[in-house]
Amino acid sequence: MKRLILGFNYWPRISNIKMWSKFEIEEIRRDFELMSQLGINTIRAFILDEDCADQQGNLKQDCKGKIERFLEEAEKHSIKVLLTLIVGHMSGKNWNIPWDSDNTIYDKIEQTKRFIEDVVNSFKRSNAIMGWVLTNEISLVKVPENDNVFFKWLKELYSYIKGIDDQHVVSVGDNVSPFSHNFLKPENVKGIVDYASPHIYLYDQDPIRHSFQYFMILEYDRSSGLPVILEEFGFPTSLYSEESHAKFIGLILRGALVYGADGALIWCFSDFPRESDEPYLWEPHELTFGVIRQDGSEKIAARVVKDFSSKIKNIELSSYKVHKRDSAILVPSWFYKDFQFVSEQNRRWDFAKVLNQAFTFARLSNIQVTFARENENLSNYKLLIIPSITRLLTSTWRKLLEVVENGSTIYFSTYTLTHLSATHLWEELFGVIPNNYAGSKGVRIPERIRLNNDIIDIGQSNLYTYSFKEKDAKVIGVDKDNNGVIFMAKRGKGNSILSTIPLELISSNNEIMNSRYVSLYNYLARVANIEQSFPPQDFGVEIQYLEGKEDSLIAVLNHTWEDKEYRLNVKVKEDIDLCQGVVKAKSGCLMRV
Structure with a gap:
């Protein structure tokens, strides 16, 4: 059964980025149990290279054992893992890459291959592995001298991973979108990644235009011919209210579904209590992106994720497709x-x-x-x-x-x-x-x-x-x-x-x-005599849908901060979100028609 990839970018709540140096399998187990209760099926996890590699690019044996236990625990909880291989940047700090002490990145291909080979060979048979994410926003560590330097580096590493493991997807782990560097535009990485991976943190005083940007990026990337996983999106609740944070997440998840994305991964699973750990010491907003609070209790967004996952769990997505745009x-x-x-x-x-x-x-x-x-x-x-x-x-x-x-x-x-x-x-x-x-x-x-x-x-x-x-x-x-x-x-x-x-x-x-x-x-x-499948709505409200053989899966998406009535000219077979003609502020209503 094909389902929407739904989940989080993950560091443990207590040990955070220190996960591998302060490895606590019981903490990870508790986090996974909570994720299962929320109904998520995927996480994007990260190998912090300075904790797991030596100066020659070899995977350290003790870290190998920790990753193995981590993946076993994920499998027990039916959680798939997109495992990130190179973490030179994370949350406001550029971290040491042991085989690349000056972080020049693009001229260290052979050493990087050694680490990749160790990791991919070690875990490619794990049932928990969904795929390999090459980096985390490597362009923040170093912008390549020119586009061709980046393309050569990415193509060689992508091909190398595929030569070891052609059964799992590979992405670059950076912001593939129209708002990115030219070397990360989807037109330019098509063929050397398996899916576009937008990382979206955009701001706009106009609330309608703001959330449309997210769907515009998904449509733009998909139109390039690449599948799309919204690999990162979210906001810190130290800056924005928990209620608005939750509404935003619920809207984007529903939009990602009907715009034909393969999945969406929220940044991130939890807030972090260790305020003195780097990089939170100087990046306090990074402490509060989670849907779980520092004390382990659920934010409103956690309930929104749980509600969404429960409502789509029985939807067979292979029965639906993105309709032809005219x-x-x-x-x-x-x-x-x-x-x-x-x-x-x-x-x-x-x-x-x-x-x-x-x-x-x-x-x-x-x-x-x-x-x-x-x-x-x-x-x-x-x-x-x-x-x-x-x-x-x-x-x-x-x-x-x-x-x-x-x-x-x-x-x-x-x-x-x-x-x-x-x-x-x-x-x-x-x-x-x-x-x-x-x-x-x-x-x-x-x-x-x-x-x-x-x-x-x-x-x-x-x-x-x-x-x-x-x-x-x-x-x-x-x-x-x-x-x-x-x-x-x-x-x-x-x-x-x-x-x-x-x-x-x-x-x-x-x-x-x-x-x-x-x-x-x-x-x-x-x-242009454009066909209108649904009637016009109030300003700020749109209807997007996926076509099926017997019905359509639609979402009424309200981009405003006001409750809005909506109008349909078709019979509703199932009001999944039980909206009954009113879509709440900054939210969406799923239904079958």
């Missing part, structure tokens, strides 16, 4: 590939925020959206969204014209970077001609526009945008002087929509989203 956000190649003299590459983090904003607007408009890359077949999508981008590959524009002529709708929002042109097909694709004065930066983005009958306040912006005159395009948005700023052109069987207002970029930099911006995405959905 829309996609186009990801430019420069976001994960390097090109000469492309200044946008220096702002990839900012652009990841733009991608998330486009994703958020699309989902709030009930558009089932994923991500597509320029080298993919783009004809599979009824709607292609190109948000606040200053350039794609030149060859992509001709490809987009063909897609539109064959019946798709594309939406492109843009702004200027001095003399650089986003495309050479303004007239051919969008039905407009440039109206900029030679040598100018363009025109200031207006503070207010009118889209059909909707007034959208933009506010003040330091950005410049293009000025166009319509050739055969229809003006659907104007500024206060009635100048066209949003255009639509019919091309073949489809439509191309051009916005000179980069709403996604502007909104991504605003503290709180402007809900009126969603009106443009609602318009896109109508133009």
Whole structure:
């Protein structure tokens, strides 16, 4: 039976990172018993190398015996283990790697192989092992000199592990996500890891946009062709209330399920009472990420995890699949590939925020959206969204014209970077001609526009945008002087929509989203004739689902901090969370329909 991987990143409650040097099997047994009561099935555990390896990279015999007992105890409690091999960084400290005294990492491949071989050969036959996690956030120990150095290191170690054990999965143990270093983008590690492993600790004053980031990352990683396990997520209750901490965890778990993730691992199992131990001595927030308190009692989040696990334990996930997305956000190649003299590459983090904003607007408009890359077949999508981008590959524009002529709708929002042109097909694709004065930066983005009958306040912006005159395009948005700023052109069987207002970029930099911006995405959905499986919901509420042969598994996800009513146009076969038409603040409702 296929089930969601559900669990924790694990250090023992009392001995914490000192687990191997202060090994207490009874403490571990008590923790495992509590985990079993919570209904979890997986942990990500860590070998602290300075306690378990010698200077040649050999696994110490006493540590080998401890790991063996640890895995035996996990098996007794039906807990699978993703075992992390190289811990150079953990919780705010870079720890000693005995065979790599200067922590240069990427030039110590042979010594690292020795340790890996010892560990993998010793425990690959353990029934408790689910897979091998190569590192814990090794990029915090040392950023590689360049991307190729990292790829060579990862590929060689991945292949080496697979040569010893091809029966278990292998991940890098670092943040594979659109918000990561370029060398950790999923497009770049596909083929040298078995699953994408996002580690997500993101902050946003807008509560709706904030939790959408988590699902955007899962969708982005999954769209690359990699399975996804949300390997780390959580918050410290020394900073956030236990109630909000619990609600957040419950929401993310339900979203991870219906967005097609293979699993989710909370950081972490428990709080730690030993305040003077490193690194907690200078990182007090690291003491309170757990769902179990320092004294062993359960936080509200523990009850949320137990409730969730009990409700999904009998769901056969192999009976469901992620349904085909009919829309996609186009990801430019420069976001994960390097090109000469492309200044946008220096702002990839900012652009990841733009991608998330486009994703958020699309989902709030009930558009089932994923991500597509320029080298993919783009004809599979009824709607292609190109948000606040200053350039794609030149060859992509001709490809987009063909897609539109064959019946798709594309939406492109843009702004200027001095003399650089986003495309050479303004007239051919969008039905407009440039109206900029030679040598100018363009025109200031207006503070207010009118889209059909909707007034959208933009506010003040330091950005410049293009000025166009319509050739055969229809003006659907104007500024206060009635100048066209949003255009639509019919091309073949489809439509191309051009916005000179980069709403996604502007909104991504605003503290709180402007809900009126969603009106443009609602318009896109109508133009593209997007199918709506469920009715529109109140702002901040989305419905996501997995398709089955006999029914669908859906989640009503409330991204706000207010209780919301929801509306369905289908018969509910099973109200799993017993919500009865109301989804509580920052939570989700599972049901079969």
